[in-house]
Amino acid sequence: MILQNGSKVWIQDKDLAWIGAEVIDSSSNRIVNLVTVSGKKVVASREDVLPRDVDEDEHGGVEDMIRLTYLNEPGVLYNLRRRYELNDIYTYTGSILIAVNPFTKIPHLYDTHMMEQYKGAPLGELSPHVFAVADASYRAMMNEGKSQSILVSGESGAGKTETTKLIMQYLTYVGGRASGDDRTVEQQVLEVSYS
Numbered sequence: 001m002i003l004q005n006g007s008k009v010w011i012q013d014k015d016l017a018w019i020g021a022e023v024i025d026s027s028s029n030r031i032v033n034l035v036t037v038s039g040k041k042v043v044a045s046r047e048d049v050l051p052r053d054v055d056e057d058e059h060g061g062v063e064d065m066i067r068l069t070y071l072n073e074p075g076v077l078y079n080l081r082r083r084y085e086l087n088d089i090y091t092y093t094g095s096i097l098i099a100v101n102p103f104t105k106i107p108h109l110y111d112t113h114m115m116e117q118y119k120g121a122p123l124g125e126l127s128p129h130v131f132a133v134a135d136a137s138y139r140a141m142m143n144e145g146k147s148q149s150i151l152v153s154g155e156s157g158a159g160k161t162e163t164t165k166l167i168m169q170y171l172t173y174v175g176g177r178a179s180g181d182d183r184t185v186e187q188q189v190l191e192v193s194y195s
Helices: 073-085 112-118 130-144 160-175 185-193
Strands: 008-013 017-025 031-036 041-045 090-093 096-099
Touching: 008 031, 017 041, 017 073, 073 090, 096 130, 112 130, 112 160, 130 160
Parallel strands: none
Antiparallel strands: 008 017, 017 031, 031 041, 090 096
16 A cells, blocks of 8 residues: 555554544655544554545445445444444445344334335345345346345344344235235245244
């Protein structure tokens, strides 16, 4: 990475993990002098500094992290935190949906109006949402006649069960019942899952 005076960078911080900084002296081949976003002057080894997006502070994060200039650990964490602070708990990385557990109910995110918005919308056209992923999978299954899978992964307490319930709720909404079958899509999927 080429560092020059004024370069925006990330440096490790014992309290925050990573903190934004700006290069104020890059004349040495081994170290750089920096000023953090909190105004503290620090010295760091060139190899311990990571590049930072120039315009990251001008918005509340990006919906798809593919748009980040530098897709590095501090940039990803910062983007997720910025979105989380605005109750935007979903973020894409390409076709992968990242959800940050809000540890609280955000009811308007999962009502019928929201399901109707995502019904038939191409993935990425609307804000990131679990319904967008569920709809894309459902549409691919219906249009291509092929089985689809949605992988829900995370640590204990991350919200995997709740996310799976939301996917089932959405599939029930768009799928309804097959003609001549009294079972909902949710019931049919649950029967397959437990057989």
